[in-house]
Amino acid sequence: MNSLTEGTSTENYHPQEAQSISILDHGFVELIDAMGSDLTVVNSARVSFGKRKKSLSDGDKKLIHYLAEHKHWSPFRHVQLQFHCKVPEFVARQWYKHVVGIAYTEAATVDHAWNELSLRYVDASEFNFYTPTGFRKQSENNKQASTDEWVNDPDGQLMAEYRNHCEKALNLYHRLIEHGVAREQARGVLPLNIYTEFYWTVSLQALANFIHLRKHEGAQYEIRLYADALETLARQVVPVSLDALMATPNQ
Numbered sequence: 001m002n003s004l005t006e007g008t009s010t011e012n013y014h015p016q017e018a019q020s021i022s023i024l025d026h027g028f029v030e031l032i033d034a035m036g037s038d039l040t041v042v043n044s045a046r047v048s049f050g051k052r053k054k055s056l057s058d059g060d061k062k063l064i065h066y067l068a069e070h071k072h073w074s075p076f077r078h079v080q081l082q083f084h085c086k087v088p089e090f091v092a093r094q095w096y097k098h099v100v101g102i103a104y105t106e107a108a109t110v111d112h113a114w115n116e117l118s119l120r121y122v123d124a125s126e127f128n129f130y131t132p133t134g135f136r137k138q139s140e141n142n143k144q145a146s147t148d149e150w151v152n153d154p155d156g157q158l159m160a161e162y163r164n165h166c167e168k169a170l171n172l173y174h175r176l177i178e179h180g181v182a183r184e185q186a187r188g189v190l191p192l193n194i195y196t197e198f199y200w201t202v203s204l205q206a207l208a209n210f211i212h213l214r215k216h217e218g219a220q221y222e223i224r225l226y227a228d229a230l231e232t233l234a235r236q237v238v239p240v241s242l243d244a245l246m247a248t249p250n251q
């Protein structure tokens, strides 16, 4: 321990307490691990004054809000969270656009800690397809959005065709594999609603940016559910810091 040390925080997240939130019909987000706590943010900032705290005071909570309000974001990047996510492929494609994992300043440091299940290695037979509870109508005034209204499908005919299409795609996949086609090519017939899984490690600042953007009503319904779950899980680790970041505009 160096001369600044008053003690070690005991508030860190413990992996054995890992919590998972189910999303959609087969998806989930699980908080696998976390480095840091609200105290980490405070101590990262207070090192400027040669101080280290052992427990979080009301003054420290105010400091966290001050840091967020005044865009002193680097202390928030010392907190790292690792998630295991199971999401439909089309959600993963949106998620993957968030390229900053660890840190950024004016010149972005891209450290995209993402590892994903590969259909080059794994046979797709064990995979799930996402089936929505209903079909949302296309928005007429926003090209990328859906509305809250359901498409009329009283006898479930459209939904049955949707399921049937997935089964047919999987059957073709099997036939290709049986004929010796490589998994990396056979996967090309699988639809975008197939679930994939990945590990994602992200700094608290980049996570808050993700939640801001993907909880927004302009984001797709399905990824909004994941953003909500990430927020719930992260709040268990850094309740004060997350509230402070969510109260400020996008990072």
Ligand SMILES: Cc1cc2nc3c(=O)[nH]c(=O)nc-3n(C[C@H](O)[C@H](O)[C@H](O)COP(=O)(O)OP(=O)(O)OC[C@H]3O[C@@H](n4cnc5c(N)ncnc54)[C@H](O)[C@@H]3O)c2cc1C
Pocket: 097, 098, 099, 100, 101, 104, 105, 106, 107, 108, 206, 209, 213, 214, 218, 219, 220, 251
């Ligand atoms: C509703 C919605 C619709 C979208 N539609 C589309 C679409 O149609 N097509 C599409 O391709 N994408 C789309 N996106 C993705 C969007 O363009 C972003 O790529 C995505 O939201 C990631 O945001 P980000 O860049 O802030 O996050 P990150 O990539 O995690 O970056 C975090 C922050 O780091 C900084 N940063 C990152 N890279 C650099 C850099 N090189 N230089 C300087 N600063 C940097 C920025 O401040 C950025 O906000 C959409 C996103 C949303 C929320």
